Amino acid sequence: MRFYLIGAGVINRTHAEAINKIEGEQDIVIKVADPNPAALAAFAELFPNAITFTDAKEMLSEEPKEDDIVIVGTPPFTHFPLSKLGLESGRHTLCEKPLVMNREEAEALLEIAKANNRLLGCCSVRFLDVPKTEEVKSILNSGDLGEVYKISFVFRGQRGRPGVEWQPQSRWFLDKSKAAGGIVMDWGPYDFTILNDLLQPESIEVAAAWTAKPETEIDPTDVVYDIEGAVGAMLKYQQANGKSVWVQYERASCTHGEPYFTVEIEGTKGAVKWSPYFETDQVLVKSDKNGEVITKEQTIAYPGPIGYMDHPVHFFYKKVKGQESPAIVNEQAVFNFSVLDSIYESAKNEQPVVLRRK
The missing domain is CATH 3.40.50.720 (NAD(P)-binding Rossmann-like Domain)
Known part of the structure; x- marks a missing residue:
């Protein structure tokens, strides 16, 4: 081959x-x-x-x-x-x-x-077919959370900009005409691949969005630097069953505010919290018993030898061979990318943008 x-x-x-x-x-x-x-x-x-x-x-x-x-x-x-x-x-x-x-x-x-x-x-x-997120998907699809109404997907880092603090020799990261954008195009592809895999939306409305470029004293002045370092959006996911879920989304590679992450799915009967990335392998499920909040905790590590960075090649190889695979191809790949483009469009025009699966 x-x-x-x-x-x-x-x-x-x-x-x-x-x-x-x-x-x-x-x-x-x-x-x-x-x-x-x-x-x-x-x-x-x-x-x-x-x-x-x-x-x-x-x-x-x-x-x-x-x-x-x-x-x-x-x-x-x-x-x-x-x-x-x-x-x-x-x-x-x-x-x-x-x-x-x-x-x-x-x-x-x-x-x-x-x-x-x-x-x-x-x-x-890269972060699909990971055991801890597959467990979250199983919990979500089981109905144990009740009617899901909100997802928080927030990752705020104070200093982690490609081309500045990370891989500073690659200044092209800072030029929108070369990089397509900042944090939206850097981590957004992973974020919305995960969200779309979990929720399987028929359509997504970017109800509102914003981008910002926080400044630091080490910002380069000798190159083009016109990409965002922070983004936020409220998105309404419309599912095939007619139900909708609101997603509160925020990403920052540079902020003067508090650094933190939270990824949590909230429903009428319970909530599940985890990180689809490197921060923790814990999956926390909260629900009610006798009027009190109870928490069930699992630690689900990702075994090797095939790691996150191997996924794109291995998933695509299987897809080409006609095997079952979580690879994202063709219409789904374009749909996922279009979410990112729609966030920029909504932020620029200060108007909602609706994206429908074709």
Whole structure:
């Protein structure tokens, strides 16, 4: 089986490690293209069996096979043209998050994928199929919480901006024309992949949204810095059963306020609280007994050896092979991305935005 990696940087090295963990597949071939000689040499040192190219178009020029996979691991402003290249070469294409720069590009990629009968996937699935969140899903679907009316999904960090405090050498993170946005496009793909997987909405209304750019004394002044560091939104999730759930959403990679996180689903008979990420493996379920709040606590660790960072490749591989998989592809990938675009639109115009599943 052949994997074609576009970009030889850190993220595609991670994907190459994930490819090497695939079991039961004979003769896996990794090919990688990057115009940067230093990046290509560093990749080849780690993966000496990889076949290297300086041009992605040349790499993809050979006749495609039915199960070929292209992985785009480059900055966001290149995602559309490189994913288009992969799909039009006749290959299934998995793209890093965020999927593209805007909704128009997302919808255009979907049409290209459908025209070529290929799968278009996004790497925003890293935190799907995690045991603690699967337990939360089971609790949610059991009805034990009663009628669910609200979800709080809040992560506030004081200093964690890509391009400043984290990976400061990569200043392109700060330029919206290259990164597509700030914290919305950095963590939003994961957040709304999880929320949409839990709630399976027919439509989402972004009732109100805001973005902000908190300032610090180390803000760079020698580069373009026009992305948000904080976002908030109220979203109404309309489900297939006719019921709706309100989601209070907030993210910050920079704030002068209190740092904290809370992810909690509240219903008329109980509530469940957890973190879908790294903060804790605890799942707390609260309910009532004889007029008193009772708490049941579980600790559900995530066993290896396949980790969060391996998920995108492993899930997409299974999908391409026709196996059951939580991979997010095609219409669902575009729908999830469009939530992010709708938050920006609502914040900019100070108007609600309704997004319906097609």
